[in-house]
Amino acid sequence: MIASGRINLPSTRWVAIKPKDIDILSLIEIQLSNVQEEIVQKQQLFGKLLKLKERIKDNKNLSLEDIQEIVPFINLSADKFFTKEQLVELKDRLSSFNSEKEAGSEWFEFISKLKYCYKNKLSKTDITAIECIEYWKSITSQLIGEDEQMKNSIFEFHASQNNMQMRYGLTDELFKYLMSFMNN
Numbered sequence: 001m002i003a004s005g006r007i008n009l010p011s012t013r014w015v016a017i018k019p020k021d022i023d024i025l026s027l028i029e030i031q032l033s034n035v036q037e038e039i040v041q042k043q044q045l046f047g048k049l050l051k052l053k054e055r056i057k058d059n060k061n062l063s064l065e066d067i068q069e070i071v072p073f074i075n076l077s078a079d080k081f082f083t084k085e086q087l088v089e090l091k092d093r094l095s096s097f098n099s100e101k102e103a104g105s106e107w108f109e110f111i112s113k114l115k116y117c118y119k120n121k122l123s124k125t126d127i128t129a130i131e132c133i134e135y136w137k138s139i140t141s142q143l144i145g146e147d148e149q150m151k152n153s154i155f156e157f158h159a160s161q162n163n164m165q166m167r168y169g170l171t172d173e174l175f176k177y178l179m180s181f182m183n184n
Contacts, residue, residue, distance in 0.1 A: 056108075089150070110135045111169035118174055124181040133181050 110132060116122075117129045124133065144151045170178075 089147075106135070107139075108169065110139075111174070114170075114174050114178060118177045129181060132178065136178060136182070 113128050114132045117126065117132060122129045124130070140151070
């Protein structure tokens with residue numbers, strides 16, 4: 001923090017800075033440029049999410065391409081959870097999905113079934129719960145494989161998302177409920 005011509009360094013040591021040592025105008029211009037770029041990216045994400053929302057409202061199935069379209073925007077907020085290598089690997093695994101498989105509609109069917117199980121407090125031996133467990137195992141195997149570090153990064157990223165659109169219907173309650181099936 002700059003205060004009275006000094007910078008507070010992590011060591012809590014104060015260093016005197018002379019105005020001529022720093023080109024404040026350039027620093028501000030760089031920050032303005034960075035903020036402007038972030039705003040443009042957020043506006044693009046906003047537009048794509050609105051389009052997806054309308055498709056869902058119109059009861060249209062989402063295609064894999066629809067979901068892949070927002071992956072770059074997820075990357076923007078994911079960089080504090082994933083290494084660059086993990087993001088590349090995730091993107092590669094996601095793009096290797098068969099688009100004919102209609103992964104998006106399968107996901108929303110999974111969420112609907114999981115909600116049904118949760119609302120009715122079904123046990124993990126119920127046929128619908130078993131379908132949810134099998135789907136979860138399948139999708140996590142395809143996306144994560146046996147990479148525990150990737151698994152932890154994905155779960156941390158998911159937990160950090162306040163924006164429910166980025167969770168694709170998998171609320172904290174549903175996730176905990178699903179994990180109770182997986183852990184027993």
